[in-house]
Amino acid sequence: MTLKTGDEYKDSVKSLKLEAHVMGKKSDNLPENPLVNPSMKAVAATFDGAHSDNEEIRGLFRTRSSVCEAEVNRFAHLHQSTEDLVKKVLMQRYCGNLTGCCFQRCVGLDAANAVFSTTYDVDQEYGTHYHQRFRDYWCKIQVDDLVVDGAMTDPKGDRSKRPGEQADPDLYLRVVEKKNDGVVVRGAKLHQTGMLNSHEIIVMPTLNMRPGEEDWTICFGVPTNARGIRYIYGRQASDTRKLEELKLDVGNPIYGGQEVMTVFDDVFVPKERIFLNGEVKYSGKLVERFAAYHRQSYGGCKAGVGDVLIGAVALIARMHGIDRASHVRDKIVEMIHLNETLFSCGIACSSMGYRTPAGNYEVDMLLANVCKLNVTRFPYEIARLATDVAGGLLGTLPSAKDLEDPVTAPYIKKYLATTEGVEVVDRFKVLRLIENLVAGAGSVAYLIESMHGAGSPMAQRIMISRQADLDGKIQKVKQLLNIN
Ligand code: SF4
Ligand code: FE
Numbered sequence: 002m003t004l005k006t007g008d009e010y011k012d013s014v015k016s017l018k019l020e021a022h023v024m025g026k027k028s029d030n031l032p033e034n035p036l037v038n039p040s041m042k043a044v045a046a047t048f049d050g051a052h053s054d055n056e057e058i059r060g061l062f063r064t065r066s067s068v069c070e071a072e073v074n075r076f077a078h079l080h081q082s083t084e085d086l087v088k089k090v091l092m093q094r095y096c097g098n099l100t101g102c103c104f105q106r107c108v109g110l111d112a113a114n115a116v117f118s119t120t121y122d123v124d125q126e127y128g129t130h131y132h133q134r135f136r137d138y139w140c141k142i143q144v145d146d147l148v149v150d151g152a153m154t155d156p157k158g159d160r161s162k163r164p165g166e167q168a169d170p171d172l173y174l175r176v177v178e179k180k181n182d183g184v185v186v187r188g189a190k191l192h193q194t195g196m197l198n199s200h201e202i203i204v205m206p207t208l209n210m211r212p213g214e215e216d217w218t219i220c221f222g223v224p225t226n227a228r229g230i231r232y233i234y235g236r237q238a239s240d241t242r243k244l245e246e247l248k249l250d251v252g253n254p255i256y257g258g259q260e261v262m263t264v265f266d267d268v269f270v271p272k273e274r275i276f277l278n279g280e281v282k283y284s285g286k287l288v289e290r291f292a293a294y295h296r297q298s299y300g301g302c303k304a305g306v307g308d309v310l311i312g313a314v315a316l317i318a319r320m321h322g323i324d325r326a327s328h329v330r331d332k333i334v335e336m337i338h339l340n341e342t343l344f345s346c347g348i349a350c351s352s353m354g355y356r357t358p359a360g361n362y363e364v365d366m367l368l369a370n371v372c373k374l375n376v377t378r379f380p381y382e383i384a385r386l387a388t389d390v391a392g393g394l395l396g397t398l399p400s401a402k403d404l405e406d407p408v409t410a411p412y413i414k415k416y417l418a419t420t421e422g423v424e425v426v427d428r429f430k431v432l433r434l435i436e437n438l439v440a441g442a443g444s445v446a447y448l449i450e451s452m453h454g455a456g457s458p459m460a461q462r463i464m465i466s467r468q469a470d471l472d473g474k475i476q477k478v479k480q481l482l483n484i485n
Contacts, residue, residue: 004063004074005146006052007045014041014148019197019225021232021261028234031197035243036234039257043104044148044198046256047076047096061092067360069140076106077143079117080362086351090301094344097305101434103258103446105195107302109149111294112203113139114361116220116276119287121359123280131276132359138222138274147200150225152190152263153291155207164210164217173207174265175216176278183271184278186219189264192454196261197232199225204265206277209285218284220277221270229268235260237442249401249429252437258446289464290363293350295455296373297364300347303376306447307340307383310438314387317431321392322420332386339379346372367468374461380451384439391435398432 005013011032020029023036031037051062051074066073067081080086089110096104117139120131142149158172167173174188190204203222210218223230237258242250277283315333318324350368357363388395394417403409404426414425437443452458479485 004051004072005048007042007049010045010048010146010148011041014198014200017200017224017226019232021197021234023234024236036240037197037259039102039243039253039255040105040195040259041198043100043102043256043258044106044195046100047104047106048074048146050092050096050099058095061088061095064088066140066143068136069144071140071144073143074146076110077113077139077146077149078110079114079139079360080354081360082362083352083354086297086354086362086364087348090297090344090347090351093298093301093347094305094308097302098308099305100256101253101306101309101438102256102443103194103302103306103450104256105198105259106148107298108151108194108295109142109199109201109203111298112151112153112205112291113142113149114294114363115287115290116203116205117361118357118359118363119283119290120276121357122286123277123283125358126282127280129280134273135276138276142201145200148195148198149201149203149222150193150196150199151291151295152193152196152202152204153207153288154191156189156191157207164214173217174204174219176219177216177267180269183269184219184221184275186221186265186268186270189262191262192235193261193263194450194454195259196225196263197234198259201225202230202263203276205287205291206284208288210281212281214281215279218277218279218281219275220287221275223268223270223274227268229266231264231266233262233264235262235445237445239437239441243442245401247401247405249404249426250433252433252435252441253443254430257442260445289366292456292460292464293364293366293369296369296376296461297347297350299376299451299455300343300345300350300372303380303447303451304340304344304347306438306443307336307343307380310383310387310435310447311336311340313431313434313438314390317391317428317435320419320423320428320431323390329390332390336383336386339383343372343375343379346375367465370461370464370468373455374458374465376451377458377461380447384444384448387435388439391432395432395436395439398429398436401429404429 015032028034053059120135124132155173158167164173171188176184177187178185205220323329350364353365354362417425438447
């Protein structure tokens with residue numbers, strides 16, 4: 002199988018005939034559903050990148066597999082060097098630039114790299130055979146050029162209680178039946194980015210499990226159309242604008258993100274698709290590794306979307322004739338500084354990555370967590386500055402319909418005229434794109450996910466405190482001051 006184009010990818014997902022509940026209705030034609038379709042286009046962009054006319058871009062997306070003889074899309078690659086890790090971030094920034102939204106395909110990539118190294122470690126300790134199983138599984142994913150969703154976050158119910166103490170033990174996904182040829186699982190995974198645009202799901206435990214919590218320590222891969230899986234589509238701010246006849250008010254005219262609540266209602270998982278089953282000691286390692294890769298990812302994708310927001314702000318400032326004002330220039334410089342800091346962190350944790358015993362490359366954990374902690378703050382500050390520079394119209398602009406209404410249009414065109422040569426409709430377009438990212442559907446990924454995706458800020462602070470070697474720093478001071 003050669004690398005799929007975006008159109009081939011779309012056809013392949015259509016053939017899965019996935020069903021989901023979208024705003025109270027069962028939808029069985031998801032790719033054509035206007036709420037879903039833009040998100041599928043964003044994923045398709047990750048396939049078209051491998052067929053770009055630009056050789057440099059193609060080179061970012063194409064690489065050689067380490068587990069089978071094939072040229073593969075980097076979104077399915079097991080990183081073989083720090084250069085691979087850097088290229089991943091560059092590719093994500095490129096995709097963010099192109100789509101201006103979440104392109105969804107990174108989660109499976111990050112899950113695969115974490116499962117690859119963890120299964121190796123588990124086998125070394127327990128003599129299990131998970132690693133070869135995973136290699137076989139992933140080889141097929143690479144050769145068929147599939148999209149995989151990484152599913153980690155359980156609902157967690159009462160946060161003060163462990164999985165087995167919950168009133169409903171299904172609040173953490175668990176094994177409910179063991180069979181000779183596999184297991185049956187029940188539970189749910191929340192916030193599933195791009196789930197309905199995926200062919201496969203890798204399910205992982207959500208936290209560091211303890212002895213006695215073996216049933217909740219399960220990692221496996223299943224097709225998205227496996228029997229017993231149900232999908233409930235997540236709402237996004239202003240999402241129903243996508244249902245309107247005129248598209249101007251949507252903000253991002255082509256692309257969008259997707260988040261899905263995924264329910265596993267007694268799903269059978271065959272043995273050959275199980276990659277961890279009860280080895281509690283390794284659940285925390287798997288979570289930590291996946292989280293670190295995904296925290297690296299944000300250094301690429303959020304910087305890519307940040308570029309779009311900064312570009313939109315610079316353009317609206319020019320349209321409004323304020324681009325030469327020193328305070329506006331300074332605000333834009335501040336936005337660039339914050340955005341490039343995110344990117345620098347993504348590049349830094351990649352460059353400082355290391356080879357795992359399994360052979361793939363892991364990012365520097367401390368720097369990946371610093372990266373993500375910055376991501377929980379800087380896009381908010383960039384969005385604040387964008388709102389400042391764009392002006393109050395961001396919240397009060399009339400609708401696209403009013404711009405077409407013969408009664409209101411002349412007034413809108415007269416009173417929303419700005420610098421010479423700027424069409425009012427173009428002013429609308431730019432303001433709506435900014436609105437999309439700071440307060441509309443795009444803010445789900447650019448702001449809320451920046452806060453909570455790949456773990457909330459506290460999770461990064463815990464990792465930073467663990468990784469920072471504070472005793473080592475104290476020792477350096479003692480040495481400098483000659484203190485015993
Ligand atoms: Fe990829 Fe970013 Fe979307 Fe996560 S938020 S899936 S890293 S584009
Ligand atoms: Fe995410």
